Amino acid sequence: MVALGLVAAAGTPATAADNVLRADAAVTRACHDKLLPAGTRGTDRRELTSGVDGLLQARLTPIGDTSGDWDLAVFDQKTGAVVAASAGLHATELAESFVTKGQQLVVQGCRYAGPAKTTRLGVDFLALDKTGQPTKPAQVVRVQTPTRQDKDRLLGLDLDLTEKGDATSVDVVIATDADRAKLAGSGLRSSVVEADLSGQSIANAKQDRAFAATATSSALPSGRTSYRHLYEYDYELKELARANPGLVKAFTLPEVTWEGREVNGIEIATDVDNTADGKAVNLTLGVHHAREWPSGEHAIEWAYELVKGYRAGGEIRSLVGKTRNIIVPVVNADGFSISREAEPKGDFSRFDYEMKRKNCNVNDSPAQYRTGVCKANPAGGSRGTDPNRNYAGFWGGNGASTLWNVDTYRGSAPFSEPETRNVRSLVSTRQITNLITLHTYSGLVLRVPGVADVRPPLDEPTYQALGDKMASRNGYKSEPSWMLYDTTGSTEDWSYWATGGYGFTFEIGTVGFHPPYEAGVIAEYAGLAPATGAGKGGNRQAFIDMLSNAADPAAHSTLIGSAPKGYQLQLRKSFQTPTSPVQQSDGTTLPPIYVTDTITSKLAATGGRFSWSVNPSTRPYIAGRYGRAPRGPAQANVVLPNPAGVPAINTNWPVDTTAERVPFHVDGMPKVDNGRFTVSIAWTNPATDWDMYILDSTGAIVTQSASGGTTSERAVLFDPPPGDYTAVLVNYAQADPTKTDDYANVSVDFASPLPTTLGPKEPYQLTCTDKKGRLVGLTDVYVDRAQTVDVGDVCTRSARLAKEHRR
Ligand code: 0X9
Numbered sequence: 001m002v003a004l005g006l007v008a009a010a011g012t013p014a015t016a017a018d019n020v021l022r023a024d025a026a027v028t029r030a031c032h033d034k035l036l037p038a039g040t041r042g043t044d045r046r047e048l049t050s051g052v053d054g055l056l057q058a059r060l061t062p063i064g065d066t067s068g069d070w071d072l073a074v075f076d077q078k079t080g081a082v083v084a085a086s087a088g089l090h091a092t093e094l095a096e097s098f099v100t101k102g103q104q105l106v107v108q109g110c111r112y113a114g115p116a117k118t119t120r121l122g123v124d125f126l127a128l129d130k131t132g133q134p135t136k137p138a139q140v141v142r143v144q145t146p147t148r149q150d151k152d153r154l155l156g157l158d159l160d161l162t163e164k165g166d167a168t169s170v171d172v173v174i175a176t177d178a179d180r181a182k183l184a185g186s187g188l189r190s191s192v193v194e195a196d197l198s199g200q201s202i203a204n205a206k207q208d209r210a211f212a213a214t215a216t217s218s219a220l221p222s223g224r225t226s227y228r229h230l231y232e233y234d235y236e237l238k239e240l241a242r243a244n245p246g247l248v249k250a251f252t253l254p255e256v257t258w259e260g261r262e263v264n265g266i267e268i269a270t271d272v273d274n275t276a277d278g279k280a281v282n283l284t285l286g287v288h289h290a291r292e293w294p295s296g297e298h299a300i301e302w303a304y305e306l307v308k309g310y311r312a313g314g315e316i317r318s319l320v321g322k323t324r325n326i327i328v329p330v331v332n333a334d335g336f337s338i339s340r341e342a343e344p345k346g347d348f349s350r351f352d353y354e355m356k357r358k359n360c361n362v363n364d365s366p367a368q369y370r371t372g373v374c375k376a377n378p379a380g381g382s383r384g385t386d387p388n389r390n391y392a393g394f395w396g397g398n399g400a401s402t403l404w405n406v407d408t409y410r411g412s413a414p415f416s417e418p419e420t421r422n423v424r425s426l427v428s429t430r431q432i433t434n435l436i437t438l439h440t441y442s443g444l445v446l447r448v449p450g451v452a453d454v455r456p457p458l459d460e461p462t463y464q465a466l467g468d469k470m471a472s473r474n475g476y477k478s479e480p481s482w483m484l485y486d487t488t489g490s491t492e493d494w495s496y497w498a499t500g501g502y503g504f505t506f507e508i509g510t511v512g513f514h515p516p517y518e519a520g521v522i523a524e525y526a527g528l529a530p531a532t533g534a535g536k537g538g539n540r541q542a543f544i545d546m547l548s549n550a551a552d553p554a555a556h557s558t559l560i561g562s563a564p565k566g567y568q569l570q571l572r573k574s575f576q577t578p579t580s581p582v583q584q585s586d587g588t589t590l591p592p593i594y595v596t597d598t599i600t601s602k603l604a605a606t607g608g609r610f611s612w613s614v615n616p617s618t619r620p621y622i623a624g625r626y627g628r629a630p631r632g633p634a635q636a637n638v639v640l641p642n643p644a645g646v647p648a649i650n651t652n653w654p655v656d657t658t659a660e661r662v663p664f665h666v667d668g669m670p671k672v673d674n675g676r677f678t679v680s681i682a683w684t685n686p687a688t689d690w691d692m693y694i695l696d697s698t699g700a701i702v703t704q705s706a707s708g709g710t711t712s713e714r715a716v717l718f719d720p721p722p723g724d725y726t727a728v729l730v731n732y733a734q735a736d737p738t739k740t741d742d743y744a745n746v747s748v749d750f751a752s753p754l755p756t757t758l759g760p761k762e763p764y765q766l767t768c769t770d771k772k773g774r775l776v777g778l779t780d781v782y783v784d785r786a787q788t789v790d791v792g793d794v795c796t797r798s799a800r801l802a803k804e805h806r807r
């Protein structure tokens with residue numbers, strides 16, 4: 001690894017003065033658009049020649065006044081093509097790309113806005129280390145996981161699970177020989193779904209180029225026809241703000257990434273600068289996972305949708321008027337930039353940077369892997385923390401890895417990462433009543449909880465209804481996320497349980513992390529074929545549903561009262577929430593960590609009555625869990641004898657119907673109230689394999705259990721409707737075909753539903769400060785979902801209390 005510093009065209013080190021770019025005028029232009037002639041107003045440039053086959057990193061850092069906005073672009077001098085660019089909201093920029101030895105480059109700095117006439121340029125060239133490339137193409141295999149045991153076993157393998165899966169299987173990426181060996185040794189059954197991922201990736205890129213070359217516009221609100229680069233996201237955010245003063249504001253989140261990038265967002269509301277106007281806030285997040293490009297596209301298109309919709313009038317104008325929208329299209333800016341700028345290798349190896357998932361934290365890696373930069377290092381894309389395992393909600397439990405190089409690595413501590421702390425700061429300081437965090441892929445609208453043991457929150461009926469409604473627009477499946485697989489430390493499993501704001505994970509699309517743009521972005525967003533939401537409104541309409549929910553006071557809580565003009569109200573809650581018992585890599589478990597959250601929000605009184613849209617004061621985490629009271633006893637367990645004989649081997653059920661069939665009956669009210677039934681069978685030899693499918697009276701499979709390498713099967717159905725059922729027992733394999741290893745009896749066990757549990761109520765502390773910032777009112781406020789609480793004249797009523805508080 002060589003860091004050459006700034007080199008002039010001839011390869012000699014630059015002087016300090018060469019490091020300072022200067023422009024006397026600011027010009028609002030896209031610096032990355034084209035290489036401008038030397039001396040163009042508002043620009044400065046340096047010419048360089050790469051001394052290496054490797055990586056170029058060009059940075060800007062502000063000099064003195066940090067309020068200026070400079071952008072940066074690097075061009076190939078011969079072709080004029082943009083090689084790398086950066087267009088943040090200030091003068092902190094990082095443009096990175098691969099270059100070849102002898103390549104002649106022009107670094108172009110553009111002063112976009114603000115008073116800073118100068119900015120500091122730094123350029124590094126880094127040689128690449130290419131050891132350890134995989135030998136075989138990577139594959140997607142479908143792993144059969146009909147039981148929770150199987151799912152747990154799969155999770156324990158620390159493989160790269162895709163979010164594609166159903167009740168009985170999960171698709172997994174197998175990139176290396178080590179992955180292959182792990183899966184083979186697990187006893188889990190699997191089949192190859194996609195034999196060579198690289199072919200697909202290269203074909204996708206080609207298709208995208210062809211589409212963008214011919215299509216001049218699209219059904220997207222912006223008309224976009226190709227995946228954006230990070231610098232385009234940033235540039236468009238500030239241009240949207242510049243073109244729509246008063247309605248759109250671009251902002252930078254508090255923490256820079258590990259590589260020093262600023263993370264930017266946009267806020268949209270009437271009178272946008274008055275963030276303390278008491279309106280409900282709808283937050284849309286994209287790109288927690290680097291390779292999930294459509295998630296950023298959907299987020300920024302939603303921003304265009306709102307701006308255009310507001311200008312056009314009608315439903316969106318009315319909704320925008322009642323709410324605030326915050327959009328952060330790219331939460332994981334480092335990871336995204338790497339994935340987006342990588343060459344399409346598509347083999348899912350750790351050097352396939354296009355398929356990088358995590359962020360750029362390197363601190364938890366072993367010393368030999370801590371060298372290099374995020375985009376080029378000996379461990380490739382396997383360094384870093386999974387931002388969607390790093391939130392505090394149930395952190396440290398199932399479905400997250402303790403290992404630095406695994407794609408679901410949870411990080412060294414809850415909120416150890418700048419990316420999650422950035423989202424935390426938004427959610428902790430604004431009343432985010434609604435949150436969608438976008439991912440790809442597999443057509444899902446996911447809600448909490450991430451693990452089944454947590455049990456659904458008291459809000460489950462309304463929470464589910466909202467998810468179902470959105471799913472009716474995009475054609476996705478709406479379900480609690482544990483049904484996909486266990487996850488802990490995910491975005492909404494923190495934000496929801498801590499604040500009560502409805503949070504969802506969308507898994508956009510059906511065909512890959514960043515499929516061709518036309519299908520993966522345009523069709524999914526606008527609800528066009530081939531998307532599952534074709535003709536139903538697509539994600540566009542799902543987002544509008546979410547915004548309508550934010551605009552509906554019945555969906556959150558409201559405080560009303562009165563306060564003098566110029567006074568400021570503040571709500572505050574501070575609490576501790578335990579993480580999961582913290583799983584260790586040696587299999588032991590340490591006690592939960594108690595994470596302190598402080599939630600605050602402000603209202604600027606305009607005089608007279610106010611109305612303030614807020615989340616419920618009681619955290620869902622302690623409010624209780626949803627369930628239902630048993631209305632009668634559960635049905636008595638039954639043991640059904642194994643029918644005489646043994647069916648022939650059948651590896652092709654249900655096409656081949658050879659099986660044993662054992663009927664049983666499930667009673668219902670008023671006789672019994674079953675919360676669930678569990679059907680189990682057992683045999684002796686793990687090399688023997690019986691599979692079990694449970695059919696209802698119409699012949700539909702209602703649940704199943706079809707694992708391999710075990711001596712039992714267990715199928716569960718929650719809240720089973722009364723009626724006749726059939727257990728279908730399929731003889732999939734016999735350890736010794738000459739001596740049948742038959743299963744014993746079929747047991748059907750019934751259990752009562754778990755009743756709803758209720759926890760204590762929590763208040764907000766509401767304070768009022770006068771124009772001079774003196775505390776003049778203080779009270780506790782309890783407010784439930786859908787409730788409106790009149791807090792009265794809070795700025796004078798509790799004056800005595802406030803005075804005592806001041807002493
Ligand atoms: O595993 C994830 O983080 C998400 N899938 S992805 O392929 N996009 O990485 C799914 C998360 C689902 N779980 C929760 N949201 N709790």
Ligand code: ZN
Pocket residue numbers: 288289292388438439440
């Ligand atoms: Zn994701």
